[in-house]
Amino acid sequence: xxSRFSPDFDIIIVGGGHAGCEAAAVAARMGARVALxxxxxxxxxxxxxxxxIGGLGKxxxxxxxxxxxxxIARAADDAAIHYRMLNAxxxxxxxxxxxxxxxxxxxxSVQRQLAATPNLTILQGxxxxxxxxxxxxxxxxxxxxxxxxxxxxxxxxxATGTFxxxxxxxxxxxxxxxxxxxxxxxxxxxxxxxxxxxxxxxKTGTPPRLDGRTIDWAALPEQPSDGGCxxxxxxxxxxxxxxxxxxxxxxNHHTHDIIRSGLDRSPLFGGDIQGQGPRYCxxxxxxxxxxxxxxxxxxxxxxxxxxxHYVYPNGISTSLPTDIQIAxxxxxxxxxxxxxxxxxxxxxxxxxxxxxxxxxxxVCGFDGLYCAGQINxxxxxxxxxxxxxxxxxxxxxxxxxxxxPALDRSNSYIAVMIDDLVLQGVTEPYRMLTARAEYRLRLxxxxxxxxxxxxxxEVGAAGEDRKSAFFTHRTQRDALISxxxxxxxxxxxxxxxxxxxxxxxxxxxxxxxxxxxxTVKALLTVSRETxxxxxxxxxxxxxxxxxxxxxxxxxxxxxxxAANERIGLPSDFDYGAIAGLSNEMVERxxxxxxDTLAAAARVRGVTPAALAAILVxxxxxxxxxxxxx
Numbered sequence: 001x002x003s004r005f006s007p008d009f010d011i012i013i014v015g016g017g018h019a020g021c022e023a024a025a026v027a028a029r030m031g032a033r034v035a036l037x038x039x040x041x042x043x044x045x046x047x048x049x050x051x052x053i054g055g056l057g058k059x060x061x062x063x064x065x066x067x068x069x070x071x072i073a074r075a076a077d078d079a080a081i082h083y084r085m086l087n088a089x090x091x092x093x094x095x096x097x098x099x100x101x102x103x104x105x106x107x108x109s110v111q112r113q114l115a116a117t118p119n120l121t122i123l124q125g126x127x128x129x130x131x132x133x134x135x136x137x138x139x140x141x142x143x144x145x146x147x148x149x150x151x152x153x154x155x156x157x158x159a160t161g162t163f164x165x166x167x168x169x170x171x172x173x174x175x176x177x178x179x180x181x182x183x184x185x186x187x188x189x190x191x192x193x194x195x196x197x198x199x200x201x202x203k204t205g206t207p208p209r210l211d212g213r214t215i216d217w218a219a220l221p222e223q224p225s226d227g228g229c230x231x232x233x234x235x236x237x238x239x240x241x242x243x244x245x246x247x248x249x250x251x252n253h254h255t256h257d258i259i260r261s262g263l264d265r266s267p268l269f270g271g272d273i274q275g276q277g278p279r280y281c282x283x284x285x286x287x288x289x290x291x292x293x294x295x296x297x298x299x300x301x302x303x304x305x306x307x308x309h310y311v312y313p314n315g316i317s318t319s320l321p322t323d324i325q326i327a328x329x330x331x332x333x334x335x336x337x338x339x340x341x342x343x344x345x346x347x348x349x350x351x352x353x354x355x356x357x358x359x360x361x362x363v364c365g366f367d368g369l370y371c372a373g374q375i376n377x378x379x380x381x382x383x384x385x386x387x388x389x390x391x392x393x394x395x396x397x398x399x400x401x402x403x404x405p406a407l408d409r410s411n412s413y414i415a416v417m418i419d420d421l422v423l424q425g426v427t428e429p430y431r432m433l434t435a436r437a438e439y440r441l442r443l444x445x446x447x448x449x450x451x452x453x454x455x456x457x458e459v460g461a462a463g464e465d466r467k468s469a470f471f472t473h474r475t476q477r478d479a480l481i482s483x484x485x486x487x488x489x490x491x492x493x494x495x496x497x498x499x500x501x502x503x504x505x506x507x508x509x510x511x512x513x514x515x516x517x518x519t520v521k522a523l524l525t526v527s528r529e530t531x532x533x534x535x536x537x538x539x540x541x542x543x544x545x546x547x548x549x550x551x552x553x554x555x556x557x558x559x560x561x562a563a564n565e566r567i568g569l570p571s572d573f574d575y576g577a578i579a580g581l582s583n584e585m586v587e588r589x590x591x592x593x594x595d596t597l598a599a600a601a602r603v604r605g606v607t608p609a610a611l612a613a614i615l616v617x618x619x620x621x622x623x624x625x626x627x628x629x
Contacts, residue, residue, distance in 0.1 A: 016044035019373030022388030045110025140368030171321025360394025513545025
């Protein structure tokens with residue numbers, strides 16, 4: 001049937017969540033003609049669950065997406081009503097910027113940014129089926145919508161979130177959908193299952209929404225917004241939205257008894273939900289079942305908007321029946337008279353085993369098909385946005401004949417996540433944590449632009465404003481480092497009020513930053529520098545100096561790994577033919593299909609002895625191939 005839409009897009013993106021929006025924005029900025037297809041145009045950019053962006057590990061992802069000129073960080077700043085730097089008392093490498101967002105303002109910002117993006121068309125409709133060039137081909141030709149209209153394109157990115165085969169659970173209630181009040185992508189799910197892709201089910205959930213007018217705020221301890229002026233995006237100059245406080249309450253023994261009384265009515269414990277939920281964000285039923293000895297669990301009461309009385313109780317995600325939810329909420333301090341506006345529920349949905357993807361998130365064996373977000377077994381806005389960025393760049397680079405940016409575990413959290421997914425797969429929804437990054441001392445949230453924006457500029461993902469801001473940032477940063485190249489002794493620093501070891505010798509000023517009492521601001525008084533530098537530039541350089549000794553040691557390890565990255569392993573490499581590998585190692589390596597020896601080393605359970613055997617086998621195979629040629 002002839003399309004009622006403009007034909008011949010380069011890329012079609014299915015899904016208006018965070019993954020879809022980032023994929024659409026980056027591909028369009030790079031010059032591809034993009035169509036973004038969503039069930040409902042007015043829900044594009046909506047926050048499905050917690051109206052918060054960032055956190056430990058997650059905040060790093062947001063800053064890295066922003067370094068590629070993404071939209072999530074700017075939307076977060078446009079909507080931020082509460083700021084919190086997690087782990088503020090610890091080192092900068094593990095600090096996590098997090099904001100609480102006004103839902104309405106966040107969605108409006110996303111839609112405004114997309115509307116201003118050239119080469120991008122937004123279409124409302126339900127994706128019903130992928131189109132291929134022929135019945136026997138696995139080459140993408142476009143998309144068929146539920147009304148039988150067809151859109152042609154060379155690539156399709158599936159960013160379906162929890163909507164692919166989504167089913168909602170609340171006590172005895174069962175509904176189809178990816179979130180309350182919206183449909184599920186059932187026809188598309190059936191087609192993907194029929195294509196033979198490895199699929200399974202995962203589960204996530206959301207807490208009830210409370211009526212803030214019925215909360216006794218005066219009886220609860222406040223959690224104020226952080227002071228300071230930091231923002232999520234490097235492009236945001238100041239905080240522009242009024243800030244509010246959050247509050248804290250706590251479950252107790254009575255709360256736990258109420259929850260236990262309803263476990264027999266919980267779909268989670270009754271066997272109705274088969275999918276595995278996130279370990280690091282369990283439902284309140286899981287918490288009480290697994291940690292029954294706890295006196296209580298902290299619950300954060302987070303306002304959802306400046307002009308709304310909806311409150312998000314962070315920490316009581318649940319699929320219990322509504323009557324049990326009301327009782328457990330009212331059992332907590334400050335909530336005795338609290339009313340529930342929308343009851344919590346669980347969502348079970350289809351996901352594709354991410355080991356079926358390559359590092360651009362293209363589906364192996366399908367020409368032009370990509371996946372991003374929760375369809376790959378991840379959880380959270382931040383993980384979804386980062387995958388959308390990669391899939392959008394991957395599809396655009398392929399179509400525009402450009403090399404992908406050189407992202408790896410030593411320069412980005414994004415690459416850590418992609419590497420974990422395509423090599424290890426998932427057994428539960430994947431969540432980014434700082435502990436997953438072995439080079440986290442290098443990968444701070446505050447230096448994301450320095451690390452990654454040059455790659456964004458090189459690939460064509462950065463707009464003119466971003467490039468201009470980055471060049472200004474780099475010029476100022478270089479000027480500050482240059483100002484700190486003068487040498488100084490401990491006596492010189494003592495005169496500036498900096499007590500350091502007298503036997504430390506004479507060193508460049510920047511090297512004195514290894515001492516915790518030394519600051520960039522104080523060193524500038526020693527150097528008598530007259531240039532005024534921004535707080536953010538000084539903070540970044542200060543942390544560079546703090547971590548310098550440790551980063552220098554890591555450089556040796558990174559060089560060794562880089563050598564192994566040059567030893568390639570073909571996709572059809574026969575691990576079963578290598579003597580000495582256990583059946584378990586053969587199975588894991590065959591599923592992961594590592595493309596280099598370094599990647600094989602990151603597959604769980606692969607020992608140094610196994611790597612040596614793989615290396616020998618790879619060299620023999622390479623020699624035979626050379627001789628045959």
